[in-house]
Amino acid sequence: MREGEKLTKIAVIQFPGSNCDYDTHYALEEVIGCNSDIVWYKKSNIDEYDGIVVPGGFSYGDYLRAGSIAARTPMAKSIVKEIEKGKPVLGICNGFQILTELNILPGALMLNEYPRFVCKDVKLKVESNNSLFTRKFDEGEKIDLPIAHKEGNYYASESTTRKLLDSGRAALRYTDEEGRPNAEFNPNGSVGDIAAVLNRKGNVLGMMPHPERAAEEILGSSDGAKILEGMVESASKV
Amino acid sequence: MLDPEGNTVKRSLNLLGYEGVEDVRIGKKIYIEVDAPTPDEARKNVEEMCEKLLANPVIHDYKIELERR
Numbered sequence: 001m002r003e004g005e006k007l008t009k010i011a012v013i014q015f016p017g018s019n020c021d022y023d024t025h026y027a028l029e030e031v032i033g034c035n036s037d038i039v040w041y042k043k044s045n046i047d048e049y050d051g052i053v054v055p056g057g058f059s060y061g062d063y064l065r066a067g068s069i070a071a072r073t074p075m076a077k078s079i080v081k082e083i084e085k086g087k088p089v090l091g092i093c094n095g096f097q098i099l100t101e102l103n104i105l106p107g108a109l110m111l112n113e114y115p116r117f118v119c120k121d122v123k124l125k126v127e128s129n130n131s132l133f134t135r136k137f138d139e140g141e142k143i144d145l146p147i148a149h150k151e152g153n154y155y156a157s158e159s160t161t162r163k164l165l166d167s168g169r170a171a172l173r174y175t176d177e178e179g180r181p182n183a184e185f186n187p188n189g190s191v192g193d194i195a196a197v198l199n200r201k202g203n204v205l206g207m208m209p210h211p212e213r214a215a216e217e218i219l220g221s222s223d224g225a226k227i228l229e230g231m232v233e234s235a236s237k238v
Numbered sequence: 239m240l241d242p243e244g245n246t247v248k249r250s251l252n253l254l255g256y257e258g259v260e261d262v263r264i265g266k267k268i269y270i271e272v273d274a275p276t277p278d279e280a281r282k283n284v285e286e287m288c289e290k291l292l293a294n295p296v297i298h299d300y301k302i303e304l305e306r307r
Contacts, residue, residue, distance in 0.1 A: 065294060072291055101294065108296040111242045155240060155297060189242065 008236040009035040011049040013079070013095075015070045016041070020056035020092060020212060027215040028053070031225050034232045041075040051088040051235030052079055054095030056148070056210060066109060066151040067097030076102055088132055088231045089204045093149055096197075096206030105197050105206045106164070107156030112149070113189025119148040121220065122187055122209060124195055125175040128168030131198055132234035133205040136226035142179050143172075143223040145209035147187060147195075152208040154190035154197070161191045172196035172207060205231075240297075268292060277304050 010028050014021045021038050028036040039046060046052065060069035070076060076098070083089050083104060091099040099105045112118060121144055126137040137143065156164065164170040174193040176182035186193045188208075196207035211224030241263050248262035270287070274280035284302050293300045 064292070068291065068294070100296075106296075108294055110240060110297060113240075113242050115242045115246055153240070153242065157296075189240075 007033075007035045008050045008232050009037070009048065010051045010053060010232060010235060011039045011046050012036055012053045012055055013046075013075060014038050014040050014055075015057070015059035015073070015075070017059040017061055018055050018057035018094070020094075020210065023210075024053050024055045024092070024212040027212040027225065027228055028232065031215045032228050032232050034235075041070070041073055044074065044078070046075075046078050046082060049082070049087070051231055052082055052090070053231075054079065054089070054091040054098055055212070056093030056095060059094055059098065062094075062151070065097075065101070067094055067099075067101040070094075070098045071101035080104065083199075083204055086201070086203055088235050090133065090211075090227070090231055091204070091206040092210055092212065093147075093152070093208055096208055097151065099204065099206045104204055105199055106160050107154055107197065109149075109151050109208070110153040110155050111151055112153050112187075115150075117148070117150040118152075118187050119146070120187065121146050122195070123175050123177060123185065124172045124209060125179050127165075127170055127173055130168060131171055131202050131205065131230075133198075133227050133230050134171050136230045137223075140179065142175060142177075143226075144221040145211060145214045145224055147209050148213075149188070149208055152188045152190070154188075154192075154194045154208070156191060156194075161194070164194065164197060165192050169198040169200070170194045170196070171198050171205060172209070271307065277306070280304060 012024045025036050097109045126141045129139045172195040174186045176185045211227040214221040214224035244262040244264045251259045272280050
């Protein structure tokens with residue numbers, strides 16, 4: 001960073017019921033070192049931001065379907081507008097659910113196969129590092145991130161799933177210790193062990209695991225910081 | 239279509255001895271009161287609500303039933 005250069009500014013969108021907003025804001029400012037604002041969903045214009053994180057939580061109490069109500073707010077339209085400009089947008093957990101409800105990402109997140117809340121560390125395989133969110137990893141690298149959800153069972157039609165897997169748009173997949181797909185290590189029943197999905201253009205990533213909860217070694221893993229870092233670095237270039 | 243909740247209830251019913259239970263599906267019923275000039279108009283309204291918010295076409299089928307108040 002050169003003297004006088006403006007810091008990248010990331011919006012962390014806060015809906016009623018978001019609850020990972022402050023953790024995400026902390027990770028962005030204190031660990032990554034960019035500027036970040038927690039932006040209440042009533043704000044009408046978010047054009048000033050270089051990138052957007054839709055954080056985890058339970059927007060609108062998960063009423064109707066997780067993410068469905070937030071996806072119909074004017075803020076959702078503003079987010080879509082920024083996505084169309086090419087800005088990087090990361091949806092974490094409830095944020096991922098909101099992005100699928102918005103049809104920005106394909107598929108849907110259903111109730112877990114074993115229908116209860118699951119909160120634990122999982123092993124993930126980086127299927128493609130050819131994205132601004134995953135470029136800090138090696139291809140095929142195994143990383144550790146925590147999950148915490150009841151509706152994280154990714155579902156898409158067979159043809160869509162195939163396309164996502166073949167193109168590397170299924171950026172992260174649940175895996176066993178050896179990096180092999182293994183149903184026993186799939187925590188929620190997701191098709192293709194899919195944990196994260198990129199849009200076609202590659203500027204939007206939705207993921208069920210929580211990178212902000214694994215952004216420092218003291219939290220057990222700092223793999224999440226690499227995802228945020230990759231995003232922030234790209235955001236400054238848009 | 240996958241129905242994790244239905245599958246779990248099915249297993250539980252089987253465990254209770256209802257071996258004939260082959261499938262359980264659990265859905266959602268939404269009651270909406272609309273003021274509309276005709277039943278057709280009301281149905282059209284609700285159809286649109288389903289498309290815009292109430293159902294997710296990726297995972298849901300839906301059926302609309304009308305009843306006069």
